[in-house]
Amino acid sequence: DAKRAGRSQVRLFDESMDESVRFRQTIEAGLREAIARRELEVVYQPIVARERLDIVGFEALLRWTSAEHGPISPSVFIPIAEESNLIHELGDWVTAEALSECLRWPHQYVSINFSPRQFRRQDFVETLAARVAASGLPPHRVQIEITETAIFDDDLRAAETLQQLRALGFRVALDDFGTGYSSLFNIRNFALDCLKIDKSFIDGLGREVESAAIVNSVTHLARSLGLGVVAEGVETETQNQALRLAGCSHLQGYYFGRPIDADATADLAGQALPADAAARSAGGIVR
Numbered sequence: 001d002a003k004r005a006g007r008s009q010v011r012l013f014d015e016s017m018d019e020s021v022r023f024r025q026t027i028e029a030g031l032r033e034a035i036a037r038r039e040l041e042v043v044y045q046p047i048v049a050r051e052r053l054d055i056v057g058f059e060a061l062l063r064w065t066s067a068e069h070g071p072i073s074p075s076v077f078i079p080i081a082e083e084s085n086l087i088h089e090l091g092d093w094v095t096a097e098a099l100s101e102c103l104r105w106p107h108q109y110v111s112i113n114f115s116p117r118q119f120r121r122q123d124f125v126e127t128l129a130a131r132v133a134a135s136g137l138p139p140h141r142v143q144i145e146i147t148e149t150a151i152f153d154d155d156l157r158a159a160e161t162l163q164q165l166r167a168l169g170f171r172v173a174l175d176d177f178g179t180g181y182s183s184l185f186n187i188r189n190f191a192l193d194c195l196k197i198d199k200s201f202i203d204g205l206g207r208e209v210e211s212a213a214i215v216n217s218v219t220h221l222a223r224s225l226g227l228g229v230v231a232e233g234v235e236t237e238t239q240n241q242a243l244r245l246a247g248c249s250h251l252q253g254y255y256f257g258r259p260i261d262a263d264a265t266a267d268l269a270g271q272a273l274p275a276d277a278a279a280r281s282a283g284g285i286v287r
C-alpha cells in the first residue's frame, strides 16, 4: 500500500510538473501576442505625501486581460516574462505608456517598476535617459522602482548604475523593502531616494506589536540616512495613523486610492490640490 501510495505520489508530482510547464508555455505564448492584440493596459495608483495628503506621484502597474483566459495578475505573468526575454518588450511598452501619461499630469511623477533583468541590461541607463529626453519630461518626474534582487547579485555594477541615474536626476525607490536580505546597513552606500516598506509589514500594524516595531525602526533609520519612506498597501485608518506617527514620508494603498485607468488618473492629477487635499484629509478616502 505504501509503495502504491508512493508511486501515485510520484505520478501526481510528474503530472503537476507537466501542468505547470504547460501553464507557463500558455502564458508565455499569450504574452507574446498581448501587445499586438491590445490586451495590455497600464493603471496608476496615487502616492500621497504625508504632511498634506496631496498626490505627489503615481505608480504605473501593468494589467493584462487575455482574450482567452481573462484577467491575469502581474504577480503571475511578470515572473514568467522575466524568465524569457519578453520582459524587455513589455517593459519598454509600459515605459512608453507611463511617460506619455505623465505628460498629461500637472506636476506629479510617475513611478515605474523595472525587473532585475531590465535594470542589469548594459544599455539600461542610456536607453531610459534617451526615452525620457525624447518625451520632454524632466528626469525628476520619473521614479525607478527596483527590488533588492536587482542590486545584490552584482552590487558594484548596480551601485554605478544607481549613481548614473542619480546624476541624471532620476528618483530611485527600493521596492518591497524588508522582504529579502537587504538591511539598512548594506544599502547605505547605494544612491537611493526612498524605500518602499513592503505591504506585509503594513498589514500587521494594529495587529502585531512586531510590525509596528519594525516599521518604526526602519522609518527612523531610513530618515537618519536621508532616505524617504513610502508605506505600501495602506488599507485602514489604523494603519494610516500608525504610519503618520512613525514618520513615513509617503503613503500608498487602497485607503488613499486603488490603481485607476489612464484617463481617470489624468482627471485626478489635474484636480486643484490644496483645497482638495484638505477635503481628503477630513474625509479619508480618495476616489
Ligand code: C2E
Binding pocket: 045, 060, 061, 062, 073, 074, 075, 078, 091, 094, 113, 114, 115, 145, 175, 176, 232, 233, 234, 235, 252, 253, 254, 255, 259
Ligand atoms: P509592487 O510593485 O510592489 O506593487 C504593489 C502591488 O500592491 C500592486 O499589485 C498594487 O495593486 C498592490 N496594492 C497597492 N495598494 C494595495 C492595498 O492597499 N491592498 C492590496 N491588497 N494591494 C495593494 P499588482 O498591480 O498586482 O502588481 C504586483 C506586482 O507585479 C508589483 O508589485 C510589481 O512587482 C509587479 N509589476 C506590476 N506592474 C509591473 C511592471 O510594469 N513592470 C514590472 N517589472 N513589474 C510590475
Ligand code: MG
Binding pocket: 059, 113, 145, 175
Ligand atoms: Mg512597485
Ligand code: MG
Binding pocket: 175, 176, 196, 198, 232
Ligand atoms: Mg512594492
Ligand code: MG
Binding pocket: 176, 199
Ligand atoms: Mg510588492
